[in-house]
Amino acid sequence: MLRSLTAGIVLAFAGSRANVARTILSCAGIVVGVGSLILVVTGSDFGERFAIAYSETNAGRAATFEISVMEEVSDQEALEEDIRRAGAQEVSLFQTPSASVLLRSGGTVIDTADFRGVDASLGEIRRFTMAEGRWFTEADLESRVPVLVVNEDLANAMGDRERVQIGTDRWTDVRIVGVLESSGTDFTWQSAYLLRSPASEDLLFGPPPPGQADPYGDYMPSGGVTYLARIDPGDPAAQDPTGTMFHERLTSTAWRWGVRSSDSVWGYRIDGADVIEDAVTYLSWGLAGIAAITLTTGLLGVLNVGLVTVRERRRELATYRALGASRFTLFVVVVMESVVVSLVAGVIALLACWALVTAAAAVLESFVSLPTGVALAIPPSGVLVGLGSAAAVGLLAGIVPAMRALRSSVVAGLRE
Amino acid sequence: MAVGAAAPALSRPGTAPLLRAEGITRHFTVSGTRIDVLHDCTFEVGRGEVVAIVGQSGSGKSTLLNVLGLLDRPSSGTYDFDGVDTTRLREGARSRLRGEGIGFVFQQFHLLERRTALANVGVPLVLAGVPALRRRARARELLESVGLEHRLHSRPHQLSGGEQQRVALARALSRDPALVLADEPTGALDAASSTMIMDQLLEQARVRDAAVIVVTHDPKVAERADRVIQLVEGRTR
Numbered sequence: 001m002l003r004s005l006t007a008g009i010v011l012a013f014a015g016s017r018a019n020v021a022r023t024i025l026s027c028a029g030i031v032v033g034v035g036s037l038i039l040v041v042t043g044s045d046f047g048e049r050f051a052i053a054y055s056e057t058n059a060g061r062a063a064t065f066e067i068s069v070m071e072e073v074s075d076q077e078a079l080e081e082d083i084r085r086a087g088a089q090e091v092s093l094f095q096t097p098s099a100s101v102l103l104r105s106g107g108t109v110i111d112t113a114d115f116r117g118v119d120a121s122l123g124e125i126r127r128f129t130m131a132e133g134r135w136f137t138e139a140d141l142e143s144r145v146p147v148l149v150v151n152e153d154l155a156n157a158m159g160d161r162e163r164v165q166i167g168t169d170r171w172t173d174v175r176i177v178g179v180l181e182s183s184g185t186d187f188t189w190q191s192a193y194l195l196r197s198p199a200s201e202d203l204l205f206g207p208p209p210p211g212q213a214d215p216y217g218d219y220m221p222s223g224g225v226t227y228l229a230r231i232d233p234g235d236p237a238a239q240d241p242t243g244t245m246f247h248e249r250l251t252s253t254a255w256r257w258g259v260r261s262s263d264s265v266w267g268y269r270i271d272g273a274d275v276i277e278d279a280v281t282y283l284s285w286g287l288a289g290i291a292a293i294t295l296t297t298g299l300l301g302v303l304n305v306g307l308v309t310v311r312e313r314r315r316e317l318a319t320y321r322a323l324g325a326s327r328f329t330l331f332v333v334v335v336m337e338s339v340v341v342s343l344v345a346g347v348i349a350l351l352a353c354w355a356l357v358t359a360a361a362a363v364l365e366s367f368v369s370l371p372t373g374v375a376l377a378i379p380p381s382g383v384l385v386g387l388g389s390a391a392a393v394g395l396l397a398g399i400v401p402a403m404r405a406l407r408s409s410v411v412a413g414l415r416e
Numbered sequence: 417m418a419v420g421a422a423a424p425a426l427s428r429p430g431t432a433p434l435l436r437a438e439g440i441t442r443h444f445t446v447s448g449t450r451i452d453v454l455h456d457c458t459f460e461v462g463r464g465e466v467v468a469i470v471g472q473s474g475s476g477k478s479t480l481l482n483v484l485g486l487l488d489r490p491s492s493g494t495y496d497f498d499g500v501d502t503t504r505l506r507e508g509a510r511s512r513l514r515g516e517g518i519g520f521v522f523q524q525f526h527l528l529e530r531r532t533a534l535a536n537v538g539v540p541l542v543l544a545g546v547p548a549l550r551r552r553a554r555a556r557e558l559l560e561s562v563g564l565e566h567r568l569h570s571r572p573h574q575l576s577g578g579e580q581q582r583v584a585l586a587r588a589l590s591r592d593p594a595l596v597l598a599d600e601p602t603g604a605l606d607a608a609s610s611t612m613i614m615d616q617l618l619e620q621a622r623v624r625d626a627a628v629i630v631v632t633h634d635p636k637v638a639e640r641a642d643r644v645i646q647l648v649e650g651r652t653r
Contacts, residue, residue: 003545010542014535319526322487323540323587324515326508410487414522 007325008332012340029298030345031352034390037291038353041382044287046374048280053371055272056127057183062273063238064125065229065246066094068266072223074258079225082256086249087237088229092122093196095226099168099208103192106159113154113190115166117204120195125230129372131155133178136195146174146200152182154190166194169209183371233273243268298345299393306338306401310408317405318413331402338398339391346390353386354378432499433460434594434627435484439493442479442650453479454490454650463594466618466628468638471647477631478599480647484629485597486514498594515543519588519626521617523600525580527572533559533583534568540590558586562616578609582616589620596621598630602637614640 065088073079083091095117103110120136128135131152140147146166155161155176165171194200207222231238237246246269251262259265310317320330361376370376442454453476461467471477482488483495486502495502498517502510519540520526527536537555546554559568562582572580581601588596598617602610614637621628630637638644646653 003543006545007543011539014531315526316528319528320539320543321511322485322514322520322526324511324543324591326511328508329511329543411482414487414526 004326004329005332008329009336011320011325011329011333012336027341027345027348029301030295030342030390030393031298031349033291033295033298033349033393034346034386035349035353036294037288037389038349038378038382038386039356040284040287040291041385042353042357042376042378044280044284045379045381046376047283048276049374050370051276051280052273053127053183053374055276057371058126059271060125060228061127061230062233062271063231063235063269064271065231065243065267066270067227067229067250068224069226069257069259069264070224070266071259071261071264073225075256076225079257080227082250082253083227083229085253086229086246087231087235089232090121090124090230092119092125092228093117093204093225094122094228095196095204097168097194097203098206098222099203101166101168101194101203103154103158103164103166104171105161105164108157108159110154110157110190113150113192115192115194117196117200118193122193122228125228127371129181129183131179131181133176135178136193140177140195141197143175143195143197143199146172146203147195147197148174148176148192149178149180149195150176150192151180151190154192155179157190166203168203172203181372183369183374228270238269239274241269295389295393299397302338302342302394302397303400306334306397307404310334310401310405314408314413315416317408318410318416321410322414327406330405334402334405335395335398338401339394342390342394342397343387346387349390350378350383350386353382434463434465434498436460436496437484437493438495440480440483440490440495441492442476442483442488443491452650454483457493457647457650457652459645459652461595461627461629463627464622464625465643466621466641467630468641468644469629469631469647470633470638470644475647476650477647479650481597481599481629481631484595485518485520486510515540516591517594519591519593519596521581521584521588521596521598521601523603525572525577525584525604527580527583527587529572532569532571533564533575533586536572536583537587537590540587544591554590555586558590559583561620562586576609577605578612581605581609581613585613585617585620589624589626592624592626594626596626596628598628600631600633602632602634610634610637 067083069079080091097115097117100111101113101115103113118136120138120140123135132155133149135149136147148164148166150158158164161176164174164176166174194203196204231246237243237249240246247262247265247267250267251259251265254260254262254265317330317333320333321327325333357376357378364370364376437460438458440454440457441452443450443452445451457480469477469480479488483490486497490503493503497513500513502513505513528539531539534552534555537558538551541551541554556565556568559565562585564579564582564586567575567579567583570579572583575583581604585601588598596617601617602613605613617628617630618640620626628641630641632638
C-alpha cells in the first residue's frame with residue numbers, strides 16, 4: 001500500500017512536470033479561486049485586526065465598561081472597591097478636568113488639547129503603543145509635579161518638551177514621561193493623559209477658577225466621576241448588551257459612596273470586540289461563499305481537463321498497469337496529478353496575492369499610519385487556507401477521472 | 417526450430433516449468449454474440465526457454481499473450497506462473513506478480529512520450545519502490561547494456577524505432593523478470609533493426625536466465641526460438 005502510494009506520487013509529479021501544457025491549462029481556474037480565497041482571508045484578517053486595534057485604542061480591550069456617576073460621589077475609594085466587586089479586573093479613572101486646561105511649552109500656548117485624568121491601570125485597559133518614553137508607573141504617583149503622557153500630535157505641536165506647564169488660572173510645571181504613537185486608529189487630535197496623583201488632584205477635581213464655568217458641567221454635575229473598567233469577557237455581565245447586570249451589581253451598594261438613586265449611575269460596555277467578531281464572521285461567510293463559487297468553477301475546470309486527459313492517456317495508463325502498477329497506484333497517479341496541478345496553481349495564486357497585497361500595503365501606508373501589529377499582509381491562515389483548499393480541490397477533481405481510469409480495460413488501452 | 421513444429425511441454429530436466437497453461441479458453445461477448453478466441457490451450461514453458469508463438473491474424477496470439485502476461489483472465493482453465501495458480505489471485509496480487517516476474521516488449525514500444533529514456537526505464541523501478549539514486553544507476557546500466565549510453569536523456573520522439581525498442585527492452589528487463597513477453601517486437605522495425613533487437617533480446621534473456629515468449633509473424637524471428645507454438649483458430653499445435 002505504502003509502496004503503491006509512493007510510486008503513485010513519484011509518477012504523478014513526473015507526469016505533471018512532463019505535461020506542462022496540461023498543467024497550465026488546468027491551473028487557470030484554480031489560480032483565480034485560490035487567489036480570491038487568499039485575498040478574502042487576508043482582507044478579513046486585516047479588517048479584524050484593524051477594527052480590534054481601533055476598538056482597543058479608542059475604547060478598550062474586551063470587555064471594557066464605562067461607568068459614570070452623575071451626582072456627587074462622597075467616597076471614591078468605596079466606589080472603586082465596588083466596581084471591582086461587580087467583576088472588574090482593572091479599574092481606571094477616566095475623568096475630564098473640571099476646568100479647561102491650557103498647555104504651555106516654550107513660547108507656545110495650546111488651548112485645544114483634550115485632557116483626561118487617568119490611573120496607570122488604563123494601560124491595561126486600552127491598547128497604547130508608545131512612540132517615545134513610557135506609560136505611567138506607580139512610581140509616578142510620588143511625583144511632585146503632575147505627570148503627562150501626550151499623543152504625537154500634541155508632542156509635535158509643542159515647542160519645548162522639557163519645560164512644559166499646564167494650568168487653568170495659573171501655570172504648573174508638568175513632566176511628560178511618554179508620547180503615544182498616532183496611527184490610523186487614532187481620531188483624536190491633540191490629547192494628553194494626566195495621571196491621577198496628589199499633584200494633579202486640584203486640576204482634576206478642584207473647583208473651576210473664578211469666572212470660568214466647568215466646560216463639561218452640562219452633563220457631568222460637580223463631584224461626578226467617570227471610570228473605565230475591564231471585566232472578564234466570559235463574565236455573564238460582559239455578554240449583557242444593555243449592561244443591566246453590571247449596573248445592578250454595582251448599584252446595590254451605591255449608598256456606600258453617597259449615591260441614592262441608581263439612575264445616577266450609568267454603566268455600559270463600550271468596546272466593540274463582540275460587534276467586530278459578529279461583523280467579521282458574517283463578512284467572512286459571505287466572502288468565503290463567493291470564493292467557494294469561484295473555487296468550484298476552478299474545480300470543474302480541473303475535473304474537465306482531468307476527464308479529457310484520462311481518455312487521451314488510456315495507452316499511457318495501460319502501460320503503467322502492464323509494468324506492474326496496481327489499480328491503487330493508478331488511482332493515486334491520477335488523483336495526485338490533479339493535486340499537484342492544483343497545488344502549483346495554489347502557489348501561483350499565493351505569489352500573485354503576495355505581490356498584490358505588498359503593493360496595496362505600500363499604497364495604504366503612504367496614506368494612513370497603521371497601528372503596530374496591523375500591517376496589511378497575507379496571514380499564515382491565508383497561506384494554509386489557500387494551499388489547503390487548492391489541495392482539497394485537486395483531490396476532489398481527481399477522484400472522478402481516477403475512477404474512470406480504473407474502469408478502462410488495460411488490454412484495450414495497450415491496443416490504442 | 418521450424419515454424420509449425422510440435423509444441424511439447426519442455427522444461428529443464430529436474431526443474432519445474434516456469435509457466436504452465438492448462439485448458440485455457442477465452443471468449444468475449446460482443447453485442448450478445450459469443451466469440452471464442454482461445455480453445456483448450458495447454459503448454460508449458462521452462463526457465464530460460466525461448467518460445468515463439470506464431471499464427472495468422474485473428475488466431476488469438478495477442479489474447480494468449482495477454483493471459484500469459486496477467487493482463488487478462490482466461491474464461492476457463494488454469495494458468496500457473498512460477499508455481500502460483502494465477503487464476504485464483506486477486507487483482508492486486510496479479511499486478512504485483514506481473515511487475516516482479518514479467519517484462520513486456522510491445523510492437524509499438526509504448527514508451528511514455530514526454531519522459532527521457534532514463535525515466536522510461538525507471539518506471540518499473542518506481543513501482544517497485546526503488547530509491548531515486550539506485551533507480552537512476554540501474555536504468556543507466558540497463559541502457560548501457562543495450563548500447564544506448566549516449567541516449568540517456570533523449571525523449572522517444574528523438575529516437576529511431578530501433579532505439580525506442582531497445583529502450584523498451586531495457587525497461588522490460590529492469591526488474592530482472594523470469595519471463596519476457598514480446599508482442600511482435602520487430603513488427604515496426606526494418607530488417608537491420610529487427611536483427612539487432614532480437615540479438616539483444618535473446619542475449620539479455622540468456623544472461624538473466626529469463627524465459628522469452630515472442631509473438632511474431634516473422635519466420636526469421638521464429639527460427640531463433642527454441643520452440644514454436646502455432647496457434648490455429650485459437651488452438652495450440
